[in-house]
Amino acid sequence: EAQVTQNPRYLITVTGKKLTVTCSQNMNHEYMSWYRQDPGLGLRQIYYSMNVEVTDKGDVPEGYKVSRKEKRNFPLILESPSPNQTSLYFCASSLGLDLAGGALHFGNGTRLTVT
Amino acid sequence: AQSVTQLGSHVSVSEGALVLLRCNYSSSVPPYLFWYVQYPNQGLQLLLKYTTGATLVKGINGFEAEFKKSETSFHLTKPSAHMSDAAEYFCAVSRGAAGNKLTFGGGTRVLVKP
Numbered sequence: 001e002a003q004v005t006q007n008p009r010y011l012i013t014v015t016g017k018k019l020t021v022t023c024s025q026n027m028n029h030e031y032m033s034w035y036r037q038d039p040g041l042g043l044r045q046i047y048y049s050m051n052v053e054v055t056d057k058g059d060v061p062e063g064y065k066v067s068r069k070e071k072r073n074f075p076l077i078l079e080s081p082s083p084n085q086t087s088l089y090f091c092a093s094s095l096g097l098d099l100a101g102g103a104l105h106f107g108n109g110t111r112l113t114v115t
Numbered sequence: 116a117q118s119v120t121q122l123g124s125h126v127s128v129s130e131g132a133l134v135l136l137r138c139n140y141s142s143s144v145p146p147y148l149f150w151y152v153q154y155p156n157q158g159l160q161l162l163l164k165y166t167t168g169a170t171l172v173k174g175i176n177g178f179e180a181e182f183k184k185s186e187t188s189f190h191l192t193k194p195s196a197h198m199s200d201a202a203e204y205f206c207a208v209s210r211g212a213a214g215n216k217l218t219f220g221g222g223t224r225v226l227v228k229p
Contacts, residue, residue, distance in 0.1 A: 042221045043159075045216060059218075090159070103164060109156075109158055
Protein backbone atom coordinates (compact mmCIF):
# COMPACT_ATOMS: atom_id res chain seq x y z
CA GLU A 1 0.00 0.00 0.00
CA ALA A 2 1.30 3.42 -0.98
CA GLN A 3 1.76 5.50 2.13
CA VAL A 4 3.68 8.05 4.13
CA THR A 5 4.55 6.73 7.59
CA GLN A 6 5.37 8.98 10.50
CA ASN A 7 6.55 7.93 13.93
CA PRO A 8 5.69 8.40 16.65
CA ARG A 9 2.00 9.43 16.52
CA TYR A 10 2.18 11.07 19.93
CA LEU A 11 5.17 12.46 21.76
CA ILE A 12 5.46 14.31 25.06
CA THR A 13 8.85 15.70 25.95
CA VAL A 14 10.53 18.36 28.04
CA THR A 15 12.18 21.58 26.99
CA GLY A 16 15.67 21.06 25.61
CA LYS A 17 15.58 17.30 25.10
CA LYS A 18 16.53 16.51 21.51
CA LEU A 19 14.03 14.51 19.51
CA THR A 20 13.55 13.12 16.03
CA VAL A 21 10.30 12.46 14.21
CA THR A 22 10.75 9.96 11.42
CA CYS A 23 9.05 10.02 8.04
CA SER A 24 9.22 7.38 5.35
CA GLN A 25 7.44 7.02 2.01
CA ASN A 26 7.26 3.95 -0.22
CA MET A 27 6.21 5.66 -3.45
CA ASN A 28 9.66 6.64 -4.76
CA HIS A 29 8.66 10.30 -4.53
CA GLU A 30 11.20 13.02 -5.25
CA TYR A 31 9.60 15.74 -3.13
CA MET A 32 9.11 15.59 0.62
CA SER A 33 8.06 18.24 3.07
CA TRP A 34 7.28 18.88 6.73
CA TYR A 35 4.38 21.01 7.94
CA ARG A 36 3.11 22.05 11.31
CA GLN A 37 -0.59 22.58 11.92
CA ASP A 38 -1.84 25.06 14.49
CA PRO A 39 -5.47 26.13 15.07
CA GLY A 40 -6.52 28.97 12.80
CA LEU A 41 -3.18 29.03 11.00
CA GLY A 42 -3.67 26.07 8.70
CA LEU A 43 -0.52 24.21 7.75
CA ARG A 44 2.79 26.01 7.57
CA GLN A 45 5.78 24.58 5.80
CA ILE A 46 8.89 23.95 7.90
CA TYR A 47 11.34 22.42 5.40
CA TYR A 48 11.14 20.69 2.08
CA SER A 49 13.39 18.51 -0.05
CA MET A 50 13.47 18.25 -3.82
CA ASN A 51 15.71 15.18 -3.84
CA VAL A 52 18.41 13.35 -1.93
CA GLU A 53 20.81 15.78 -0.23
CA VAL A 54 18.71 18.76 -1.42
CA THR A 55 16.77 20.55 1.31
CA ASP A 56 15.49 24.09 1.75
CA LYS A 57 13.70 26.21 4.31
CA GLY A 58 9.98 26.73 4.30
CA ASP A 59 8.09 29.47 6.11
CA VAL A 60 8.86 28.48 9.71
CA PRO A 61 12.24 26.69 9.83
CA GLU A 62 13.57 28.15 13.09
CA GLY A 63 14.32 25.48 15.69
CA TYR A 64 14.14 22.59 13.24
CA LYS A 65 16.59 20.56 11.17
CA VAL A 66 16.06 17.98 8.46
CA SER A 67 18.15 15.60 6.41
CA ARG A 68 17.58 13.64 3.20
CA LYS A 69 20.24 10.98 2.99
CA GLU A 70 17.94 8.49 1.29
CA LYS A 71 15.07 9.10 -1.06
CA ARG A 72 12.46 7.43 1.11
CA ASN A 73 13.32 9.04 4.48
CA PHE A 74 13.02 12.63 5.65
CA PRO A 75 13.41 12.94 9.44
CA LEU A 76 12.56 16.11 11.35
CA ILE A 77 14.95 16.97 14.16
CA LEU A 78 14.33 19.30 17.07
CA GLU A 79 17.72 19.87 18.69
CA SER A 80 16.37 21.80 21.67
CA PRO A 81 12.57 21.74 21.72
CA SER A 82 10.67 24.60 23.30
CA PRO A 83 6.98 24.89 24.32
CA ASN A 84 6.17 26.99 21.23
CA GLN A 85 6.95 23.94 19.13
CA THR A 86 3.99 22.12 20.63
CA SER A 87 1.96 21.35 17.53
CA LEU A 88 0.65 18.73 15.13
CA TYR A 89 3.29 17.82 12.56
CA PHE A 90 2.73 16.33 9.13
CA CYS A 91 5.13 14.84 6.66
CA ALA A 92 4.11 14.81 3.00
CA SER A 93 5.54 13.63 -0.29
CA SER A 94 4.83 14.17 -3.96
CA LEU A 95 5.92 12.65 -7.23
CA GLY A 96 5.92 15.91 -9.11
CA LEU A 97 8.15 18.80 -8.14
CA ASP A 98 5.59 21.30 -9.36
CA LEU A 99 2.79 19.63 -7.42
CA ALA A 100 0.67 19.35 -10.57
CA GLY A 101 1.55 15.88 -11.68
CA GLY A 102 0.79 14.48 -8.28
CA ALA A 103 -0.77 15.90 -5.19
CA LEU A 104 0.82 15.81 -1.78
CA HIS A 105 0.40 12.54 0.10
CA PHE A 106 0.27 13.10 3.86
CA GLY A 107 1.21 10.98 6.82
CA ASN A 108 -1.21 10.66 9.73
CA GLY A 109 0.57 13.23 11.83
CA THR A 110 2.64 13.45 14.99
CA ARG A 111 1.20 15.32 17.92
CA LEU A 112 4.08 16.82 19.88
CA THR A 113 3.79 18.36 23.32
CA VAL A 114 6.78 20.15 24.84
CA THR A 115 6.50 20.98 28.54
CA ALA B 116 4.47 35.77 -2.35
CA GLN B 117 1.29 33.80 -2.32
CA SER B 118 -1.45 33.63 0.27
CA VAL B 119 -4.82 32.01 0.87
CA THR B 120 -7.81 33.28 2.80
CA GLN B 121 -10.66 31.01 3.78
CA LEU B 122 -13.77 32.85 4.91
CA GLY B 123 -15.27 31.30 8.01
CA SER B 124 -13.35 29.02 10.32
CA HIS B 125 -16.55 27.07 11.07
CA VAL B 126 -19.53 26.30 8.85
CA SER B 127 -22.68 24.49 9.94
CA VAL B 128 -25.00 22.93 7.35
CA SER B 129 -28.00 20.67 7.50
CA GLU B 130 -27.86 17.25 5.94
CA GLY B 131 -29.01 17.56 2.33
CA ALA B 132 -28.26 21.28 2.12
CA LEU B 133 -25.70 23.00 -0.09
CA VAL B 134 -22.14 23.14 1.16
CA LEU B 135 -20.23 26.28 0.15
CA LEU B 136 -16.71 26.92 1.38
CA ARG B 137 -15.03 30.12 0.27
CA CYS B 138 -11.41 30.51 -0.72
CA ASN B 139 -9.62 33.56 -2.09
CA TYR B 140 -5.98 33.57 -3.05
CA SER B 141 -3.24 35.91 -4.10
CA SER B 142 -0.43 34.89 -6.39
CA SER B 143 2.01 36.75 -8.58
CA VAL B 144 1.97 33.98 -11.19
CA PRO B 145 -0.76 31.72 -12.58
CA PRO B 146 -1.49 29.48 -9.63
CA TYR B 147 -2.27 25.87 -9.10
CA LEU B 148 -5.13 25.54 -6.60
CA PHE B 149 -6.10 22.68 -4.35
CA TRP B 150 -8.71 21.64 -1.81
CA TYR B 151 -7.79 19.12 0.84
CA VAL B 152 -9.97 17.45 3.47
CA GLN B 153 -8.87 16.32 6.91
CA TYR B 154 -10.92 13.81 8.87
CA PRO B 155 -10.34 13.49 12.63
CA ASN B 156 -6.97 12.03 13.57
CA GLN B 157 -5.90 11.71 9.96
CA GLY B 158 -3.66 13.46 7.49
CA LEU B 159 -4.96 15.56 4.63
CA GLN B 160 -6.43 14.00 1.51
CA LEU B 161 -6.72 15.68 -1.87
CA LEU B 162 -10.31 16.53 -2.85
CA LEU B 163 -9.58 18.25 -6.15
CA LYS B 164 -7.10 20.46 -7.91
CA TYR B 165 -6.97 23.08 -10.65
CA THR B 166 -3.82 23.39 -12.74
CA THR B 167 -4.79 24.47 -16.25
CA GLY B 168 -7.73 24.07 -18.62
CA ALA B 169 -11.34 23.80 -17.55
CA THR B 170 -12.10 26.14 -14.69
CA LEU B 171 -14.80 23.96 -13.15
CA VAL B 172 -13.10 21.08 -11.44
CA LYS B 173 -14.82 17.99 -10.12
CA GLY B 174 -13.37 16.07 -7.23
CA ILE B 175 -14.13 13.11 -5.06
CA ASN B 176 -17.23 12.64 -2.89
CA GLY B 177 -19.36 14.93 -5.06
CA PHE B 178 -17.37 18.11 -4.46
CA GLU B 179 -16.48 20.62 -7.14
CA ALA B 180 -14.77 23.97 -7.31
CA GLU B 181 -14.60 26.77 -9.84
CA PHE B 182 -11.51 28.81 -10.57
CA LYS B 183 -12.46 32.45 -11.16
CA LYS B 184 -9.39 34.42 -12.11
CA SER B 185 -11.17 37.80 -12.10
CA GLU B 186 -12.31 37.22 -8.52
CA THR B 187 -9.13 35.35 -7.43
CA SER B 188 -11.42 32.74 -5.95
CA PHE B 189 -11.65 28.96 -5.83
CA HIS B 190 -14.81 28.21 -3.84
CA LEU B 191 -15.71 24.62 -2.99
CA THR B 192 -19.29 23.37 -3.29
CA LYS B 193 -21.32 20.23 -2.85
CA PRO B 194 -25.04 20.26 -3.72
CA SER B 195 -26.19 18.02 -0.87
CA ALA B 196 -24.31 17.57 2.39
CA HIS B 197 -23.91 14.16 3.94
CA MET B 198 -23.04 13.38 7.54
CA SER B 199 -19.74 11.94 6.34
CA ASP B 200 -18.73 15.37 5.03
CA ALA B 201 -18.07 16.58 8.56
CA ALA B 202 -14.36 17.39 8.50
CA GLU B 203 -11.91 20.27 8.14
CA TYR B 204 -11.26 21.61 4.68
CA PHE B 205 -8.17 23.42 3.50
CA CYS B 206 -7.64 25.50 0.40
CA ALA B 207 -4.07 25.72 -0.88
CA VAL B 208 -2.13 27.48 -3.64
CA SER B 209 1.19 26.85 -5.33
CA ARG B 210 3.12 28.94 -7.80
CA GLY B 211 2.06 26.98 -10.82
CA ALA B 212 4.74 25.24 -12.83
CA ALA B 213 7.42 27.16 -10.93
CA GLY B 214 6.09 26.08 -7.61
CA ASN B 215 7.25 23.46 -5.18
CA LYS B 216 5.68 25.04 -2.15
CA LEU B 217 2.08 24.75 -1.08
CA THR B 218 0.59 27.59 0.95
CA PHE B 219 -2.49 26.67 2.96
CA GLY B 220 -5.41 28.66 4.20
CA GLY B 221 -6.44 28.54 7.84
CA GLY B 222 -9.03 25.84 7.29
CA THR B 223 -12.82 25.62 7.60
CA ARG B 224 -14.40 23.08 9.90
CA VAL B 225 -17.71 21.76 8.59
CA LEU B 226 -20.39 20.52 10.94
CA VAL B 227 -23.31 18.62 9.40
CA LYS B 228 -26.58 18.64 11.35
CA PRO B 229 -29.07 15.81 10.92
